[in-house]
Amino acid sequence: MYQQEQPILTVKSLNKRFGHGCLNCQGVQKEKLVGNYCPFCQTVYACQNISLEIYPAEILGVVGESGSGKSTLLRCLYFDQDISSGEGYIQGYKDGLVNIFNETSQQKRYIRNHLFGMVYQNPYLGLRMNFSSVGNIAEKLIGAGSRNVDFMAGRARELLKKVNIPDYRMKEAPENFSGGMQQRVQIAKALSNNPPILLLDEVTTGLDLSVQANVLDLIKRIQRDLKISMIVVSHDLGVIRMLADRTIVMLNGRIIEQGLTDQVLEDPQHAYTQQLVYSLL
């Protein structure tokens, strides 16, 4: 069903390397890596030749063990980290013709503030912990150009209500909140400017099971109501199974398998995916 549509985000051959590389690991001899690591120069090839597409209102799951490069991928997309090479195009940005990774840092901020929402595994990265919850949401709206206090406060209340933060705690700072509540404030913040693309990095990791279910439910509901495209990164196949329409499996910085989530989980092709799926059973 997606094939008729234009992808909202296209990533082509994204590479992210930590380190300078050396004769051993660059070019044709790349096979000499141990995992994604060059033992000669300690360079880590965190993302190698990653290409992907996301369609409107689609949830793309990215699964893999820790160190597989999936979080780095998200951070590259959100410009938290500079990429080593690659291209990225967003449908709603300059007609999808301009490589977003080549834009100035000013333009990248514009993209972050207007087109992306990000929810980090660690809420400390996504929130100003000692500002009010309302203020946290306003920050994103301010970034997107709003200068009206009543509008922003109203929008913040509406979103915080949506993520089940009680009215009387909205002016409180997230540092006083539990992990699950912080995560919900982060989600509300990420949603505040109606971004077409939401990036979610291990959002349920470290939460109690009941709270996890709560947050997953919330994400599902938001996706249904707002028709936002999402990239959901998780090491937890349960999360992927519940949320993702399509899934990418990453290992050592590469995509080793991809397809419809059901297909990947029911009939895994790659040995690693098989191991991953069977261990879940």
Next chain:
Amino acid sequence: MGYVAVKGGTAAIEESIKRLRYERLKDEKVIEVETIKSCMRGLIDQIMSEGSLYSRDLAALAIKQAEGNPEEATFLIRAYRSTLPRKHYSRTIDPEDMRVERRISAAFKDIPGGQILGADYDYTHRLLDFDLYNENLADIREWINKYTGTPAVDCRQSSGKLPKVIDLLRTEGLIAQAANDDTEPQDVTRESIRFPTTRSQRLQILTRGETGAVTALGYAAIRGYGILHPTVGELRVGYLPVYIDYPIANSNTDEDAVYIGEIQVTEVESLIPEVKEKKMGRKEIEFCIGYGICYGQNETKAIAMSVLDNCLEKSHINSPVHNEEFVLMHIDCVEATGFISHLKLPHYVTFQSKLDSVRKTKRWEEEE
């Protein structure tokens, strides 16, 4: 009429300045600048180092004018310094050429050239010497004659160059080989710094730093907020010759260089072990060097500087002493004392403005 400061400010200030002069003179004692120069070596060295102007005469004059207040004396020197045009930059000085007066190593017992204790308080007991109440010139002269007559004293200075202790480790491969960095240093007093800074900028700011501030941060670093215990590879106190390029012809050779004098400095090279990752994941421990250098004999400061130099090379470590902005922006004597003391200035207008805000918000809270 109760008007505050319509008139009279000028007169009050003039009187205050007179009062200050009176406080300096009221006991009717004159201390000669020459006396200060001869008897207050420690203070002079501190002022020269913090003031970043190598002149014992001016430091002594500043100390006299400031009644011995080091922050005030440093301030005088710095303010004078900024009226001086920068006419020359010296040629590179090689600390190996030092005429060494004191030289110790905490790393090795026996070092080529030997340990030279020189003059330092380290080996004294800190007991007040009440005899100094009644010192007389005749006794002093007698003591000096006796002291200088002792043959051992003749070899209290090294005759030639002494090898550097760290070079021993370097030949053994325990210190990373570093290529000579001949980048022209940026003069922080002439060009504003930007972050991240270069090492030359950091070293300049550290050596100009207030002695207490540099010591305190260096102490914090070795007590738990930074690198662990460093070893003083070598500490030297001595004189370095200073040359400038021959100014008339456009010459920049050693032969044509003009000798303009020598400066006394304290130089410290601290050794800090560091794990370096080598090929194939192999890890090796190497020593890296923290460098400290100050005008005059300022040993504590120079050691603390060497510690901070190394800390600031490792900016990825999340600790205040590894944060260059935290260290470099807060150790300057003139800046720190200036901003603290400005709190004494009237802030009537700003306070009035804040008062207006507080009253308005209070009204709102009462209405709520």
Next chain:
Amino acid sequence: MSKYNFAFFDEGSKREIRRATLKAIAIPGYQVPFASREMPIARGWGTGGLQLTLSLVGTDDVIKVIDQGTDESVNAVNIKKLIKITTGIKETEKTAEATIIQSRHRIPETELREDQIIVLQVPLPEPLRIIEPSEYVTKRLHADQEYSGIWLMLFEQIMQHGRMATGADHPVLVNDRYVMAPSPIPRFDNPKMHCSKALILLGAGREKKIYAVPPYTKVQSLAFEDYPFEVEDMSARVCRLCGAKGIFMDELIDEETQEKYYQCNDVSYCLERLNNENDD
């Protein structure tokens, strides 16, 4: 004092400061770093303003120095004295007579002209410092025009107190580009910066920055659409000496009656009004 140069500095230093000043004028509101010199008055006591003044002053200039609205405050007297000793130029207390006005925490009530320069002393030039301690970061925030942090601070004040709760030094947006600290002038003086006929120079000696608002430049105090910028409320205040209204007033307590009364903060403005009265 003959041991010192005209206007204290060597000419090379003055040139460097003037170069930074020209750059500042060319990029309104942008903080230009400069190699601030140590001055014979303390860092934090107006050395930034003083360096600007000394780099600009010529023998024909007439200088006025104010601190907190008065020519006679300790800081003003101190600075004026140094300028006078090192240059020998004429000084004045009348705003209209001065060619260069160095001021701490006030812009005079009398409107300035195109042929005048006002030099403001700045303790903390970085308007974003309250939300971000690192210079490395704030420089990048300015480059990206990323000002959500400072807006958020104002938003939070409104959430907590029902209004913006800034005192002096309320941040402004200059020429639709840079957010700038106007120096600790009361909010009352912020509007005077907007389209000022006189060149406004701001100098921070300790923080080593120079910045500027060229004549006729747009200067907006940061405020929200539904929470407009407010100056200090002076509406009910009348100067006990000259009867002026609608200007910035000092609040004083009468020693005998313990009653509050008000006087013009800008003393030379007040004196001029009083003198004109006498002339009539």
